[in-house]
Amino acid sequence: MATVSRVLSGSHSVNPELAARVEVTARRLGYRTNRVARALRRQATQTIGMVVPDLTNPFFPAVVQAVEGALREVSFSLLLCDAGNDVAVEAELVRNLFDHQVDGLLISVCDRIASRQAARLAASRLPLIQIDRRALGRMSYVGVDQAHAIGQILDHLAQQGCRSFAYITPHPAISTASERLEAFLSRARALDPDAGSRIYAGDFSFDWGHEAALRILRARPLPDAIVCANDLNAVGAMQALREHHVQVPRDVAVTGFDDTLLAVASGPQLTTIRQPVQELASEAVTALRAAIGDPSLPPRSTELQAGLVVRESSLRAGGDRVRPHRGPDGAQ
Amino acid sequence: MATVSRVLSGSHSVNPELAARVEVTARRLGYRTNRVARALRRQATQTIGMVVPDLTNPFFPAVVQAVEGALREVSFSLLLCDAGNDVAVEAELVRNLFDHQVDGLLISVCDRIASRQAARLAASRLPLIQIDRRALGRMSYVGVDQAHAIGQILDHLAQQGCRSFAYITPHPAISTASERLEAFLSRARALDPDAGSRIYAGDFSFDWGHEAALRILRARPLPDAIVCANDLNAVGAMQALREHHVQVPRDVAVTGFDDTLLAVASGPQLTTIRQPVQELASEAVTALRAAIGDPSLPPRSTELQAGLVVRESSLRAGGDRVRPHRGPDGAQ
DNA sequence: TCTCGGTCAGAAAACGTTTGCTGAGACGGC
């Protein structure tokens, strides 16, 4: 029994001839090692848990897909949970994953503040990496440089001749939304002293984008550009504009964030920020494995750079000509 | 030890006073039962595996979300795998899930034929439910009545005055695509003898929709309507039409299938079929639990009805007036 | 008073691996 175990898990050297005999017999019998028993003995399940705030937001499926792929390469499996944007559910899920003896946790928290307790609890018992959204400044985090990304958008819009801006965003309880908002404010005020008065905070949904755009329409005159904290907000806004026969980009430019499918599917196609989802995922998995390997490691945070993707929705007649771009992910 | 186990798993009656003492102490100590050990002993992990062909297609995140919610209600967890539309990967994933000792498997197979072997292998060792896409006629399946759904689309289009049709679809190796195609052919031919010659088969992507529409444009005259096998195809097609200044629905009607976010986000909004995702998920979970409870149960298949959602993309000037519809999922 | 049931707590044997330890055998050095 011991010998078979050593052969199959490759942990210890076994006489090659005997090893071969074991291999052959195992195959003939269709034997597969029982991972539950192994997990119990080794105290490691080769499984990691992931909690995302909402799979309905197309950014997260992309992340999940990339994470799952990265994990598979190192033969880990993924226990996935959707918190439904609810902090209480999120806390429950973390506890549940903990009970499942996952080796580590990847979490994109619902709320910068309200999720702290759950995150801290989890981090005290498990290697934990925050991905995209964060609650704990001193714990490991993998995300993108939001300020730089927003800066690129505003630079581009300025280049297109835009001088007044409105901003559609979720409530800044979401860390990424908060960072983007900060960046927007500090950059936009330089171009437009009134930008601060045209912030529309709701959530990350299509609906909120739609509703916020209606409010912008009511508060005419229109700004030169409506900057949105994600693609869902942006396509929602464009829908409302279309319903009111306001043409994008002629009457107003619109930009998104994430470069999801929506950005290409909408008419006009959306200028947005492409998040480096693959890198995000592989960096998170790498960091998590490192933390699992040595739990005493200090927290490590990584900020990746995201790139601007220019499409139709921001190309104004007066601006410099820029060739539109197709995408996302080389989809076109 | 035995008493504690009995109290915490509630399996056997224990003197209430003693039970209370156990509960209190357990809480004080922060004791949580180790699910790996329990799984080893009980030979049941309370975990089910799910394999989807591609999380990039927004239909699947919706299903995954619903399934995860339904499972959580009965305190099961979800081990999620994305096959990336690759039958070999899919087979590997099934084996891996099997090794993980999942109690059951939910699978939406990549290929009607090529996935059969993997599905059969899995079904021989585990309770298995096919969801949405299927490979094995005699194994349990939960999906929608594709013929009825396509019928509703064609009835609606006919009512709008459409008499000639083109059809954009993935290669019929995907079971749902194949069923939709069959339904399209049998229904459309009654209205348009040439419908059979305007079938454009590729895959379920935005890109294919785009490419197929270009081909349709090259083969003028345009049909009255372009029916698409899913929303991705449809928005891809609409994008191509827009690029060529063909107006939807004025010059040609377009319809989708799935009622994903894309349907509302596109301009014009898309007439499509709403899949009953919640029901699909809860039915699948119910069926799976039944099969886990009694593996000798005969396979059971369920066909749910999907409903037509009329929006702008199919409303032609000549047709009867129908009020457009918002959505999806009450999103508006 | 003795016996027979019935209730319920605890002892111990599983569940299927991994791994420290033991000891057999081979081999080399003195």
Next chain:
DNA sequence: GCCGTCTCAGCAAACGTTTTCTGACCGAGA
């Protein structure tokens, strides 16, 4: 030729539960 060292296969003890079985205790009936 003997001893020490090294390699490597097998024994058995874990890992943390659940569950069968055992047996103590109690009450009731004879």
